[in-house]
Each structure stands twice: as C-alpha cells, then as structure tokens.
Amino acid sequence: MPKKRLIIAMTGATGAIYGVRMLQVLQLQPEWESHLVISKAGLVNLKYEMDMDRATLYQLADVTHGIDDIAASIASGSFKTEGVVVAPCSMKTLAAIAHGFGDNLISRAADVALKERRRVVIMPRETPLNLAHIRNMASVTEMGGIIFPPMPAFYNKANTIAAMVDDGVGRVLDFFGVDTTGLYTPWNGL
Numbered sequence: 790m791p792k793k794r795l796i797i798a799m800t801g802a803t804g805a806i807y808g809v810r811m812l813q814v815l816q817l818q819p820e821w822e823s824h825l826v827i828s829k830a831g832l833v834n835l836k837y838e839m840d841m842d843r844a845t846l847y848q849l850a851d852v853t854h855g856i857d858d859i860a861a862s863i864a865s866g867s868f869k870t871e872g873v874v875v876a877p878c879s880m881k882t883l884a885a886i887a888h889g890f891g892d893n894l895i896s897r898a899a900d901v902a903l904k905e906r907r908r909v910v911i912m913p914r915e916t917p918l919n920l921a922h923i924r925n926m927a928s929v930t931e932m933g934g935i936i937f938p939p940m941p942a943f944y945n946k947a948n949t950i951a952a953m954v955d956d957g958v959g960r961v962l963d964f965f966g967v968d969t970t971g972l973y974t975p976w977n978g979l
C-alpha cells in the first residue's frame with residue numbers, strides 16, 4: 790500500500806509550532822509520508838520561537854526539500870500528493886499563492902496543488918489585516934483553497950498553548966483524513 794503524501798510548508802509568520810506539531814503527528818502514522826519545505830524566514834522564526842535548527846526540524850519529516858529547489862518532486866503535478874498545508878503562512882507567501890507567483894518551492898507546490906484541484910489549507914497569520922491580505926484570502930478561497938487562521942477556540946477550555954495548538958492542528962489534518970484522535974475534543978453540545 791503506497792503511503793499518502795502530505796506537503797507541510799512553513800514560512801516566516803509567527804507560529805512555527807503549528808508546522809512542527811503537524812510533522813510530529815504525521816511521524817507517528819505509518820501510512821503517511823510528510824514532505825517538508827521551509828522558507829528562509831521560516832527558519833529564522835523556528836530558531837527564535839522554538840530554539841530549533843534546520844537539522845532538528847528535518848528529522849521530523851520523511852522527505853525534505855530546499856526552498857529554492859524548483860526541480861523538486863513536489864514542484865510537479867505528476868507527483869501525486871494529498872495536498873499542501875502552509876503552517877504558518879506569512880502574508881507574503883499568501884500573496885504569492887493568491888497570484889500564482891511560484892518563485893519558490895512553497896508557492897510553486899501550492900500552485901501545483903491548486904491546479905491539480907488538490908486540497909490546499911493555508912494557516913495565515915497576521916493581525917490586523919489590510920485589504921490586500923483579505924483579498925488574497927478571498928482569491929485562494931475562490932480557487933478552492935481553505936483559509937484556516939490559527940485562531941484558538943476557547944470553549945474547549947484548553948489550559949496550555951500546546952493544547953490550543955493541537956486543536957488547530959487536529960482540525961486542519963482532519964481535512965486530509967489523518968487520524969487526529971486525541972488532538973482535540975469535538976463539540977458534542979452542552
């Protein structure tokens with residue numbers, strides 16, 4: 790049974806923990822093959838926010854790709870994947886994806902997934918939003934992508950940052966059919 794492939798793209802928005810946590814979840818699931826690509830700014834934030842370097846991050850992924858490797862497998866639609874998660878997604882990368890501007894492997898991989906009508910989930914992180922940000926989110930939505938801002942829910946009474954992050958990670962990975970048991974508790978009514 791071939792593994793299902795999911796591309797995890799990390800950029801320089803705050804929230805590196807989202808990408809890291811997704812890779813950790815996928816690592817425990819033998820039927821999934823994670824493909825990681827992280828931008829240069831993403832590496833800066835990874836170091837600053839999590840005190841983690843590239844080599845340590847790379848150990849969490851099954852396959853890693855350089856941000857400038859536009860000849861990578863995931864740069865082509867003929868390489869089958871279940872789609873792309875951009876977590877976290879900067880406003881710069883959001884703009885590139887919204888405009889089909891594939892100048893690096895993240896925007897190219899998302900562009901490819903959109904043209905192949907595969908699932909693209911963007912976790913955009915900025916606040917407040919200007920009109921360009923909002924329009925770019927609308928464009929991605931019009932192309933079939935899913936805008937999933939990392940906005941924690943408070944009704945599940947998470948009392949740690951890790952639990953809040955797992956809630957978002959679980960909800961996003963659900964879109965791809967990843968087993969998210971234990972990551973969050975679905976609302977079942979009062």
Ligand SMILES: Cc1cc2nc3c(=O)[nH]c(=O)nc-3n(C[C@H](O)[C@H](O)[C@H](O)COP(=O)(O)O)c2cc1C
Nearest residue numbers: 800801802803828830831834879880881882914915
């Ligand atoms: C600590 C830190 C936090 C940042 N947070 C954000 C953010 O939340 N959203 C955003 O759009 N950009 C943020 N930026 C700026 C981006 O990193 C910058 O625009 C970068 O060019 C994005 O490039 P990339 O999309 O290729 O990673 C942050 C930068 C730093 C250093």
